[in-house]
Amino acid sequence: MLISINYGEEMLELKLPESVECDIYECKAVSKDIDEHAFLGRISMAEKELFSISEADLLIVNDAYRPTPTSDILDKLFKSGRIGKKASFLVATGCHQPPDNKQLQKIFGALYDRLKSRILLHDALDKSQLVFLGNDAEGNPVYINKAFHQADKTIVVGSVEPHYFAGFTGGRKAIFPGLCDYDTTVRNHCLAVSFDASPGKLEGNPIEKHLQQLMSLVLDKKILSIQVVLNKENKMQAIFCGNITTSFKRACELSRKIHSIRADKFYDLLLAEVRPPLDSNLYQLQKSLENSQQAVANGGTILLFSPCLEGIGPDSFYRLADNWRKAADYPGQMANDFGVHKLSRVAQIAQRIDVRLYSELPDGIPDKVFFKNERKPQNKIQELIDINRSIKIALVRDAAHTVLRPH
Secondary structure (H helix, E strand, O other): OEEEEEEOOEEEEEEOOOOOOEEEEOOOOOOOOOOHHHHHHHHHHHHHHOOOHHHOOEEEEEOOOOOOOHHHHHHHHHHOOOOOOOOEEEEEOOOOOOOOHHHHHHHHHHHHHHHHHHEEEOOOOOHHHEEEEEEOOOOOEEEEEHHHHHOOEEEEEEEOOEEOOOEEOOHHHHOOOOOEOHHHHHHHHHHHHOOOOOOOOOOOOHHHHHHHHHHHHHOOOEEEEEEEEEOOOOOEEEEEEEOHHHHHHHHHHHHHHHHEEEOOOOEEEEEEEOOOOOOOOHHHHHHHHHHHHHHEEEEEEEEEEOOOOOOOOOHHHHHHHHHOOOHHHOOOOOOOOOOHHHHHHHHHHHHHOEEEEEOOOOOOOHHHHOOEEOOOHHHHHHHHHHHOOOOOEEEEOOOOOOEEEOO
């Protein structure tokens, strides 16, 4: 039995004995793709409820680490005459690295040359970009991007899919952490050391609770939200427009139906396919691990396939990983450092199951974040089969967006 796995721009073929079954999980479509007529119809309804998109002086879009079809959405808005000539476009980078020209061209597509003079990039560490917004529930100061703060009417463009600790991407995440200061993001992300922060979960999630507290600081802003939900081919299944909170919640309901799948059993070996853009580095890779690991039996193995051509991720994450003193020292002096939530979670997962990675990373690099380099996946699979002839195996397609729920 041959199974094919997407790996960057290549396809890998792995062989399984005929005596071994492999369950395959992937996102499912629940309706026809939304066409342009329906898309613009939803937009018009939201405009009647709030304000015309052509009146907006700022449009917020995702960076290149989300599958959001931003260029397609902007193209539809532009062709329908809804983008004003003076509107600016702010890329909500959060604490990610700023997009380069290639990534900006991907985000904005055919409109890039026309719009590039109006594109702004958020920098969470650049204090000249930020203004004081208020204090959070714990009394900590919160700063927000100046362009967003000064905008009269704002459009938020995003997509909703599972997020390994915020529950779901989209909606409020374009603003927090998309446009806030570094320290606020650190405080938010450090709450993710709790496994109550998990993919597809909003109720009882400490990350979501904190995000809602932060969103209360911008209740006076005029925001029209455009949130899309995608299928496994990244085609738009639906669009939800209007109030940023209600459009997000409605999108989450559909995303659960598409992206969340109940596993048939616990697996001894789980093969996780990671697709662009979340196969770019170790920092982004964790989403795929978290989405699948609950379906792996104690002592089992998860093998992820991701080139990680950008390396380990942000410099701050690399420094943290380089200085990490292993799980026995947590929570010590690094408990409030940015990225500690990622290291602590993988460390705990790696104590329960064997976490393996097939990538282009040099030996020793994945080990810094508790992944084990696997250079010969076929040999590893055969080794596990030889040990356990009744082995239970699963393949998860697009593991960064497919969430396996334990049976």
